[in-house]
Amino acid sequence: MVDAPKICVAGIGALGGTFTAMLAHSGANVSVVARGATLQAIRARGLELQGPASTFCTPVAAAERAPDTRQDLLVLAVKAHQLATLVPLVKATVDAGTPVLPIVNGIPWWMTVDGPFESAHETVDPGSVLTAAFPTAQVIGCVAYAFASMPLPAVVRSDRQPKLVLGRAAQQGCVDAGLAQIENILSTAGIAVELSADIRQPIWTKLAFNLATNPLSVLCEATLEKMGTAEDSRAVISDVLAEVRAVGAACGLTGLPPTSALLDVIASAGPHETSMLQDFRAGRLLELDAMGEAVTSLAGAYGVPTPTINTLVRLTRFKGAQCR
Numbered sequence: 584m585v586d587a588p589k590i591c592v593a594g595i596g597a598l599g600g601t602f603t604a605m606l607a608h609s610g611a612n613v614s615v616v617a618r619g620a621t622l623q624a625i626r627a628r629g630l631e632l633q634g635p636a637s638t639f640c641t642p643v644a645a646a647e648r649a650p651d652t653r654q655d656l657l658v659l660a661v662k663a664h665q666l667a668t669l670v671p672l673v674k675a676t677v678d679a680g681t682p683v684l685p686i687v688n689g690i691p692w693w694m695t696v697d698g699p700f701e702s703a704h705e706t707v708d709p710g711s712v713l714t715a716a717f718p719t720a721q722v723i724g725c726v727a728y729a730f731a732s733m734p735l736p737a738v739v740r741s742d743r744q745p746k747l748v749l750g751r752a753a754q755q756g757c758v759d760a761g762l763a764q765i766e767n768i769l770s771t772a773g774i775a776v777e778l779s780a781d782i783r784q785p786i787w788t789k790l791a792f793n794l795a796t797n798p799l800s801v802l803c804e805a806t807l808e809k810m811g812t813a814e815d816s817r818a819v820i821s822d823v824l825a826e827v828r829a830v831g832a833a834c835g836l837t838g839l840p841p842t843s844a845l846l847d848v849i850a851s852a853g854p855h856e857t858s859m860l861q862d863f864r865a866g867r868l869l870e871l872d873a874m875g876e877a878v879t880s881l882a883g884a885y886g887v888p889t890p891t892i893n894t895l896v897r898l899t900r901f902k903g904a905q906c907r
């Protein structure tokens with residue numbers, strides 16, 4: 584009998600907790616890197632998922648570092664600015680063949696290693712720590728659509744079935760057997776998966792969604808549904824999307840859906856608070872570098888005016904700093 588693939592998930596918050604609970608519940612061989620109260624709670628009681636269809640609690644092997652043995656898949660599920668802190672904790676688990684799947688919002692570090700997004704590199708990977716630790720050839724680019732939160736340590740709530748879009752970071756136009764195997768593991772656990780032959784466009788679309796909603800959600804302390812239905816917030820969102828569209832075009836990504844379609848998605852997202860608003864309420868550092876500063880540095884490099892984005896990012900950073 585062939586052993587089940589070994590999966591390590593580093594970072595057990597809203598998303599890492601949701602995916603881990605679903606994987607463990609489906610019988611996958613999954614272990615986690617966690618810390619503090621979350622680590623203690625997982626060890627004491629297991630990981631609880633309050634999902635859209637059912638609630639269950641599942642035991643999971645948890646430690647402060649990844650196992651010393653090679654894993655078949657390493658998932659990184661932290662805020663973008665926390666990624667570098669994981670490097671020393673997961674090093675021993677990654678060899679030249681280990682696929683690395685970052686489930687993280689914003690412009691990913693690997694997209695800025697060279698090419699049109701290079702001017703955002705220092706913002707998303709200061710000192711190239713991530714580039715050195717995770718060679719692009721091993722990285723699986725990812726976009727996450729989920730509505731998850733962690734109300735208590737090791738208790739995660741997921742309001743809808745989560746969906747991941749996956750594609751090789753290094754190869755455009757290629758969906759291979761390795762990706763299909765990962766899709767199989769994730770979909771067996773009930774996670775919706777779509778494979779993309781060029782993951783950069785879905786990443787840019789998700790970034791547009793996040794940049795148009797996450798900072799505004801902090802400034803207005805509003806849910807997605809409220810921002811997507813009120814006339815004033817819809818006007819600001821439309822301005823942000825126009826600016827993201829212009830920056831994307833300068834970088835060669837022209838496939839952003841129409842603004843009206845994105846506004847419809849936001850309006851129909853329900854009374855959900857974005858991950859950035861959750862961070863604000865918890866007094867945590869806001870994920871503005873990979874979602875905001877990265878875009879303003881690209882805009883600066885290409886000479887694209889982004890006055891609305893600049894103002895939103897500045898005000899959100901200012902408001903975030905008041906609560907820390």
Ligand SMILES: NC(=O)C1=CN([C@@H]2O[C@H](COP(=O)(O)OP(=O)(O)OC[C@H]3O[C@@H](n4cnc5c(N)ncnc54)[C@H](OP(=O)(O)O)[C@@H]3O)[C@@H](O)[C@H]2O)C=CC1
Nearest residue numbers: 594595596597598617618661665668687688729730731858
């Ligand atoms: N929540 C959602 O619905 C969605 C989130 N996303 C994106 O997914 C990514 C993950 O978000 P989310 O799950 O919400 O974030 P959370 O903040 O809920 O979870 C991150 C977790 O990682 C832990 N962590 C960070 N650094 C380390 C470390 N060095 N060692 C051990 N644990 C560590 C944090 O611990 P601690 O609390 O101690 O810092 C925290 O528990 C983000 O990029 C987010 O924008 C995307 C789509 C939807």
Ligand SMILES: CC(C)(CO)C(=O)C(=O)O
Nearest residue numbers: 688729730856857858859
């Ligand atoms: C799409 C959205 C807003 C869903 O929660 C998200 O990505 C986030 O919360 O950061």
